[in-house]
Amino acid sequence: MNKDYEPDNQFMEKLEWQLSSEYRRANRLKSSSGKIAVPRRMVAIAVTIGILMTGVAVTKAADYIKDSWRKKIEIARVETEVELMKVHLESIREMASDIKMRVSNGLIREDEYQAMKLAVENAELDYSRSLLNLAEVKLSGDTPRNELYAPLVGGRDFVSKRLELEKKEAKLAMEQLSIQQDRVKQLVEENLVQRDEMDMIQAEIANRKMKIDKIQQRIDLRARFLSGEITAQEVEIKDRMTGAERNLQLARVQVESLMKQMDRMQALKAQGTVSHTEVMQLQYALDAAQAKLKLATLEMDVLEKLK
């Protein structure tokens, strides 16, 4: 064997040491699926702060009259949430700067850093939302309310502000999907992945667009309620209608996408490149999507009658 094709001992030892350290470092980070890892130490600090705050609030609560202790405890709870979001944000910023360094040596794609940047922006939104909740709790002394017909608190409209944050979040998710779409498009052109993956991302993008539209509709409804144009009951029915319409559209998009996949799968089955089991799995998914579509249609009918 050519010695150029064999790793040298120094490299192997160094790499083994590095992988062992990385393993231990990764284990120190509490990680769960779909969530960004937060260092255990930071979580411990945050939890301690939380416990202390809740503890202090609970102890002092006995000295206050009923309304007062409720308010104190609620504030302590939301303050803990703010602390946790802050730690989360700092941790994600740290990870993003680490990834940026790895991108600069050309071993990680730029789009992966872009995804991390979006995660930072998401964490910033979560932090802003927790600060908003805290401001509301301090004014109202009660849990933040999210109903579209909730009254103003201290002359401030917290519901609309939270909806605006939700909209920003949905837009960020769209950006992330667009990055993925570009990458998958390139891979499809190079025959490295199946066309189906592109269809799935497109369906997801359509889904996100609808979500953004729905949030905008809710913002508009809230504005109409605050201006006195519609009553609380009308807001509730219209809001439910918007949700039901979205469910219906989503179910339609999903059924269409799955039907397209099914056509392709049948063609591949005829060529003998996919198994019967794979076709059956897709059929089950299609049946479930069609059932959802029926349910969404039914929900729309009921709401139409209420209106």
Added chain:
Amino acid sequence: MTEQQWLKIYRETVHPLYGYMAKRTGGNRELTEDIVQESYLRALGTWKRKSMPDSHVAWLKRVARNILIDYLRQKRWDKKEDLERHQDTDNQTAKDQFKSLEIFLAISSLGRKKTKIIEAFYYDGKSVKEIANTMALSERAVEGQLRRARLSLKSLLPEIKTNGEKNE
């Protein structure tokens, strides 16, 4: 996965992974080491989040290959400059390594089937019969694909001769 298991996987896979990558980089030690290291870091991140793959080495090879392709595509704009630099130098090894990377990038753009066959034949040293068995094709089909792949490579890389010899 415990730390012991993780290091066991590393020790079992590092030689085949390194050899696989070194053949594709033309023995460029620095690049091979960087890619091997990055592949293990990705494995650690991914395997902890998702389930472990059936074949560790196959997963690592696939990821390493993708990292190399991404790396070369990212460097595509520097290609002309690199070529000129290597032409000026007397260092034959550097020139050969540069050519190897050029060839690998060209091979990776041939389409899935041709790429798989040509990599198995030239880099992994498999015979036509072995490739035919692995890919469930006839030997004639494999030979046909190899011939067409060589023709495509000639048009992609007119300055490099593809004489059909194996890369041992």
